[in-house]
Amino acid sequence: MTAKTMARRAGASGLALAFGLSGILMAQDAYQRRGVEPVYLGARYCGRCHWGEESGEQYERWLKHPHSRAYASLWTTQAKEIARLSGIPGEPQESLACLGCHATAWDTEAWERDDTFVLEDGVQCERCHGPGSEYAAAEIMSDPEAAMARGLRKPTERDCLMCHVEKGSHTAVLGPSGFDVEVWKERLAHPRPADGHSHRKHRTDLIEAAEGSAAGNPRYSGVRACTECHRGPAMGYQFNRWRMSPHAQAYAVLATEEAEAIARQEGVVGDPQADARCLDCHTTAAGLGPAHLVPGFDRSDGVQCESCHGPGSDYGTEDARGGGPDTRHGEAAAVTEETCLGCHARAHGIAFDYATAIEKIAHPAHLPEAVLPKLYKTPLNLAVTADGRELWIACEASDSVIVVDTASRRVVAEIPTGGQATDVAFTPDGTLACVTNRLDDTMSVIDRATKAVVETVATGDEPHGLSFDPSGKNLFVLDTGADCISVFDGRTRKEMYRLAASRNPWSLALSPDGTRIAVTNTLAALAPLRTNSHSEVTMLDAGTGRIVARLKVPDTNLCQGIAWHPSGRFAFLTMNRTKSLVPMSRLLQGWTITNGLAVVWADGRVDQALLDLPGLYFPDAADVAFTPDGRWALFTSSGSDRVAVVDVEKLIGMLAAASDYEREHVFPNHQGRPGEFIVAFLPTGKSPRGIAVAPDGRTAYAANSLDDTVTVIDVESLSPAGEIDLGGSKEITKFRYGEQLFHRASITFRRQFSCHSCHPDGNVDGVTYDIEPDGIGVDPVDNRTLRGILDTAPFKWSGLNPSLPRQCGPRLAVFFTRLDPYPPEDLDALTTYICTIPRPPNRFRPLGADLTPAQRRGKRLFERAHRTDGAPIPENGRCVTCHFPPLYTDRMKHDVGNRFPLDTRFDFDTPHLNNIYETPPYLHNGAALSLEEIWTRFNPYDEHGVTNDMTKDELNDLIEFLKTL
Secondary structure, eight states: OOHHHHHHHTTTTTTGGGSOGGGHHHHHHHHHHTTOOOOBOOHHHHTTTSOSGGGTSHHHHHHHSGGGGTTGGGGSHHHHHHHHHTTOOSOGGGOHHHHHHHSSSTTOOGGGBOTTOOGGGOSOHHHHHOOOTTTOSHHHHTSHHHHHHTTOOOOOHHHHHHHHSOOHHHHHHHOOOOOOHHHHHHHHOOOOOSSOOOSSOOOOOSEEOOSOOOTTOOOBOOHHHHHTTSOSGGGTTHHHHHHTSGGGGTTGGGGSHHHHHHHHHTTOOSOGGGOHHHHHHHSSSTTOOGGGBOTTEEGGGOSOHHHHHOOGGGTSBTTTTTTOOBOOOSOOOOOOHHHHHHHHTTSTTOOOOHHHHHHHTOOOSSOOOOOOOOOOOOEEEEEEOTTSSEEEEEETTTTEEEEEETTTTEEEEEEEOSSSEEEEEEOTTSSEEEEEETTTTEEEEEETTTTEEEEEEEOSSSEEEEEEOTTSSEEEEEEGGGTEEEEEETTTOOEEEEEEOSEEEEEEEEOTTSSEEEEEEEEOOOOOTTSOOEEEEEEEETTTTEEEEEEEEETOBOOOOEEEOTTSSEEEEEEEEEOTTSBGGGGGGTOSEEEEEEEEETTSOEEEEEOOBTTBOOOSEEEEEEOTTSSEEEEEETTTTEEEEEEHHHHHHHHHHSOHHIIIIIGGGOSSTHHHHEEEEEEOSSSEEEEEEOTTSSEEEEEETTTTEEEEEETTTTEEEEEEEOOOOSOOOHHHHHHHHHTOOTTSGGGOOOHHHHSGGGSOOSOEEBOSSSSTTSSOEEOOOOTTOGGGOSBSTTOOBOSHHHHHTHHHIIIIIOSOOOOHHHHHHHHHHHHTOOOOOOSSSOTTOOOOHHHHHHHHHHHOOBOTTSOBOOGGGSHHHHSOTTTTOOSOEEOOSOOOTTOSOSOEEOOOOTTGGGSOSBSTTSOBSSHHHHHHTSOTTSOSSSOTTOOHHHHHHHHHHHTTO
16 A cells, blocks of 8 residues: 555554454444544555455456446436436536445545545445455455454445435436345355465556656556546546446456456466466556556556557656656557457457447547537526616526517527526616526626626525615625625625525515615524424615614515515515414315515514415415506416516505504405405416516516516506517427426415425425324424435335325325326426426535535544444444435434324434535424434434434534535
8 A cells, every 4th residue: 555544554553453352342442542544445456465366356356347337337328317317417427426326435535545546446345345444454354353343344235225226317217227135246246265276376466566667668657547637528438438348347357267268278378367368458568567667557457548549658648647747749549450450350259340349439539519408598587777678587497698679579699607597687887787696606797788798706605686786886695505695895796795694595675765675585484393483584784785684574484576665665575374383184275375475664564465365376476576656566476377466555555554463463364355456467478487677667577487488568558468488499398397387386276386385496495394184283294305306215204105206196186285186297297307406516515625624523423333432333323324325315214212292103214414404494393493403402312323422512513514415
């Protein structure tokens, strides 16, 4: 092993051997107390001893096994489709969810991997047996018990099943796996021969090395050096293609009985892996000594790049692994038919056709453009320029902002932005437009005249709404994923500081006098179990950029759109009133989820009124805009494809005439009163979200997110006046149709709510529900995210639904919607959409980033097998047992001691932990308002993991690690 690993082991050598057999556990604890951290060495290091017949060809068996190609397989079209069906954006080989089963040490930092370790080697020995630095020495491995004391593990069937259990995404693409543990145990078995003797030489020089080279000698670098550059989409996945080809296994096949038989026919006596005649075609640089090889060159990699293209020092980096200078003084040898025939003409009678072969192994560096077409636009929010001539629309699916000429009602420009463009705002002088990009955590700054992005600014997590103050001094950006408000210098676009908002700040509105900015927060504040929650309107001073008030909106959630009345006396916002304290059987009485508006008065008072009429609900009210004269307020309903027109004076007059009791208790729940102040319902396209009114007050525009249009409304006649086509595809794919169904309330009794109502953006609404019609308060269940859900079956906290079709089919109709279930075609489309809902990047640990010291300490606690005092923790008391990576769920039910008095069951499905920081409250009933409360309030007897021996700081460290998952 390298000097790095040797230094790590210094001072610990022989520790486990100092104890007898009865002291192995004590040795492990002593080892931990000394702070020894084992590192991964890689399969090639293991292969130094574990190869050849004397070892049972263990290394060769691995080379020929799919495990060695697991990483390489992530480049295939099947892998990309599986990733898409798992809600994984980007490259599968850059996703921790994919690498978790397709690579070894995928979640480690650089210091945890020795220089000999190569991630691209896929599922290696140490994936099953643990990092090898502390047990790999021959004197330790010769004593199995001592090796186990130093960290050697023997895998169990459960270890295999954590990756090989049936996954919905894989089944959809590859069909049922038919994984049988017993069959695979036989296929994977790699015991040593009983006698341990053979005519083959037990070699330990797989990896050649040389300190120098003879003058003028070209040197072979090996495929690992080529891999440094020739991988990933930019280079046509050349390494992946090689690794999955027979060339990569050419050396390993020499250890098979078939190869030995062929060797005997050719007159080879002894080991084919040691015979020059065999090696000449089955390895690269056969017969050459160390002077011709770069340190680290590995013969076991078979027929490598340089077998065809010549030694790399002639045309590439002299020593890619050593970081040497680029010494390009030649070109790779051209591959011709003669190149291939050098070996294939004598391939033991196997026919060879050059044209077929060269097509099969083709590996161009530059693939045809493989960017998936952006079929749809998905407009979310829009803004009209001050002169009324242009309409700018932020489009989530096309990652762009579309500019429409309002006179001709035609698209005049589409400007690429960052991922998932969400909202748009103009600078006070109107020269620039700023667009938030939710996926990328950026803001695009666009020159209005040239229609070009002139700057990209980093923001907080998942930016949504944004607004300038009237002077342009301050720019406020809502970081929805981080529950905060970023305040930028409006002129330099430099972030100055952040303000704490409530949960998921969503939209904001500047008061007419320019002094205040009101911010909605789409998720309600966390509330104790069996109590009503409330939402918050965060009020800012636009000039000072400081929070001046936090106003409560009782009994509400999903507060989204907001707008000030031109008088500045009040603002309207959209909201849901989700009644989580009554059983969902009350849906038949129209009492489970109601939809409406809140009136936020300048003095801080908040009133509420519904937009639902008896038998005609207004599901998922998304946005609101006033006409310039203040007469009308226009609300969009993304769940029913309508705009409601509210007579503002009538509503305000009704509130003024009501008693305080009526304003607090009657108006928020009275479905009869909206008929008095709603003057019209106007049809729109599918799922309208943002709405804006032109400065002259004659026209309004509603962005129809799921048919890529904008409905034009004639404000004077209160009627639709046309539609603007934004250019999205007219083809309705299964995915798009499922997305439409997800946001449509037509499946619900009286059209009260949609799937989106409880799972906004595919995530959670933060509400605990009493789903079953079994009595008030019995079996309340916390809502769970749909992001990355497909491979985490079974579903429900009870784990009773084995599939998404079962989850979203009859069960949904019986307990949620109270109407006929989806027809089979609709159900298939809906579940297809649900499983593709993307998981946003983790904001606590970007891909490839090192852990912080606190996160690193927390990882040890998450994986620990011993208490602080050294006593072993039972396997079912360890965090990592039930929350097994990479999905961090074992997909089984467990009793973790959290049965409450009104629960009828005691065992619950293990939730996955990916982006767990996004989804409070926690536990099956939402009783824990924070991750900390899971173990401080609700784990008194260490039934939900052993945590009571942890200090406060240690528990904080554990939580810091959990937030990185």
